[in-house]
Amino acid sequence: xxxxxxxxxxxxxxxxxxxxxxxxxxxxxxxxxxxxxxxxxxxxxxxxxxxxxxxxxxxxxxxxxxxxxxxxxxxxxxxxxxxxxxxxxxxxxxxxxxxxxxxxxxxxxxxxxxxxxxxxxxxxxxxxxxxxxxxxxxxxxxxxxxxxxxxxxxxxxxxxxxxxxxxxxxxxxxxxxxxxxxxxxxxxxxxxxxxxxxxxxxxxxxxxxxxxxxxxxxxxxxxxxxxxxxxxxxxxxxxxxxxxxxxxxxxxxxxxxxxxxxxxxxxxxxxxxxxxxxxxxxxxxxxxxxxxxxxxxxxxxxxxxxxxxxxxxxxxxxxxxxxxxxxxxxxxxxxxxxxxxxxx
Numbered sequence: 260x261x262x263x264x265x266x267x268x269x270x271x272x273x274x275x276x277x278x279x280x281x282x283x284x285x286x287x288x289x290x291x292x293x294x295x296x297x298x299x300x301x302x303x304x305x306x307x308x309x310x311x312x313x314x315x316x317x318x319x320x321x322x323x324x325x326x327x328x329x330x331x332x333x334x335x336x337x338x339x340x341x342x343x344x345x346x347x348x349x350x351x352x353x354x355x356x357x358x359x360x361x362x363x364x365x366x367x368x369x370x371x372x373x374x375x376x377x378x379x380x381x382x383x384x385x386x387x388x389x390x391x392x393x394x395x396x397x398x399x400x401x402x403x404x405x406x407x408x409x410x411x412x413x414x415x416x417x418x419x420x421x422x423x424x425x426x427x428x429x430x431x432x433x434x435x436x437x438x439x440x441x442x443x444x445x446x447x448x449x450x451x452x453x454x455x456x457x458x459x460x461x462x463x464x465x466x467x468x469x470x471x472x473x474x475x476x477x478x479x480x481x482x483x484x485x486x487x488x489x490x491x492x493x494x495x496x497x498x499x500x501x502x503x504x505x506x507x508x509x510x511x512x513x514x515x516x517x518x519x520x521x522x523x524x525x526x527x528x529x530x531x532x533x534x535x536x537x538x539x540x541x542x543x544x545x546x547x548x549x550x551x552x553x554x555x556x557x558x559x560x561x562x563x564x565x566x567x568x569x570x571x572x573x574x575x576x577x578x579x580x581x582x583x584x585x586x587x588x589x590x591x592x593x594x595x596x597x598x599x600x601x602x603x
Contacts, residue, residue: 260552261368261369261372262369262372264365264368264369265368265369265370265372265373265376265380266363266380267369268294268369268370268373268380269373269379269381271290271293272290272373272377272380272381272478273368273381273382275287275290275293276381276449276451277376281449281451281452282452282594283377283413283451283452283453283454283455283534284455284460284534284537285461286451286543287374287534287537287538287541288376289597290373290538291538291541291542291545292541292545293443294366294370294542295332295542295545295546295549297366298366298471299549300340301362302549302550302553303553303557304466306553306557307557308351308395309559310557310559310560311349311350311351311561312346312351313559313592314349315345315346315349315351315435317562317566317567317569317570318570318573319342319343319345320567320570321567321570321573321574321575322338322341322342322574323338323342324571325338325574326338343378369601371389373533374410374535374538375406375407375409375410375531375532375535376389376409377409377410377413377418377451377453378412378413378416378450378451381451382447382448382449382450382451384443384444384447385433385438387431387432387433387438388431388433388438388440388443388444388528389409389412389544391429391431391440392416392425392432392440393408393409393412395426395429395440396412396415396421396424401415403415403461405530406531406532407425407462407463407531407532407535409463410453410461410532410534411459411532412461413450413451413453413461414453414454414459414460414461415459415461416444417450417451417453417454422441422444422445425440425441425444426441427439427441429441432534451560451595453532453534455533455537458472458475459539460475460532460533460534461532461533462475462532462533463529463530463531463532463533464478464479464528464533464536465477465530466527467533475533476529477538478527478528478533478536478537478540479524479525479526480525481540482521482524482525482536482539482540482543483521483522483525484521484522485521485540485543485544485547486521486524486525486543487517487518487521488547489546489547490517490520490521490551491517492547492551493550494517496550496551496553496554518577523581524539525586539550
């Protein structure tokens with residue numbers, strides 16, 4: 260399924276490359292923009308969902324204030340039940356934001372495949388031919404390996420001198436058909452120009468240490484910086500249910516994640532082709548721009564002290580505990596913390 264989606268997105272990348280005269284870096288920018296537009300309805304839906312949650316804040320705070328200082332399991336469960344009832348009545352579901360996130364995750368894989376397998380999904384070269392070419396290039400001194408091999412191969416094929424080295428009788432089986440590899444290369448409409456300032460972007464930043472293209476190490480570092488700024492911006496612009504985070508003991512975990520995620524991104528980017536790191540830079544910048552636009556276009560509600568007081572009055576007495584199921588009329592009432600709010 261992912262390959263099928265990748266082939267569809269490959270046509271989009273092909274169109275982007277055609278528009279910019281086969282400049283792979285600018286094509287990646289246009290492709291990232293196209294993907295951001297494609298996924299924007301999910302971002303809008305998430306924003307609406309968070310706005311719906313934000314509107315419930317005064318009433319939720321009123322419920323939490325009602326149970327302030329009571330930490331026994333039964334009381335906390337009762338408080339959560341009242342908050343869930345409030346959310347259901349308002350038509351808000353904490354799970355409603357999961358579907359957009361799931362769909363985005365599904366699309367990430369084919370998008371990633373298009374970026375790391377340009378010959379296969381953008382120009383239509385059979386996978387078997389790509390693998391044969393990687394094998395041949397390595398046999399004459401190239402060092403293509405891992406997920407970046409096809410990006411590296413694209414840069415290698417863009418040099419006519421390398422194409423001239425391919426034996427005329429080199430062939431590979433594609434299904435039941437014998438395909439001549441050199442003919443397959445010559446029949447391509449174009450080969451992606453995977454270079455920036457004359458440097459092949461198929462190499463990894465990790466390999467750039469001590470080389471003439473040492474400046475590629477700034478790609479992972481820029482990814483680190485942008486990811487960290489993106490998380491700060493997200494925390495500032497997105498609705499944060501601080502009370503719930505504190506109640507669940509999540510504040511420290513969120514702070515740790517804000518540090519760990521950018522570091523992981525930088526570490527991963529060092530091991531991938533530089534072109535992939537550049538694509539992630541574009542996506543992060545566009546995601547930040549989308550967040551800012553949605554924040555301005557669909558702002559969260561702001562409440563005054565009067566709003567919170569009115570919410571307390573409205574919520575007072577709205578949730579009344581029922582008598583225990585084993586209660587028998589006429590029996591002496593037994594009070595306990597489990598029914599501490601019966602009189603209210």
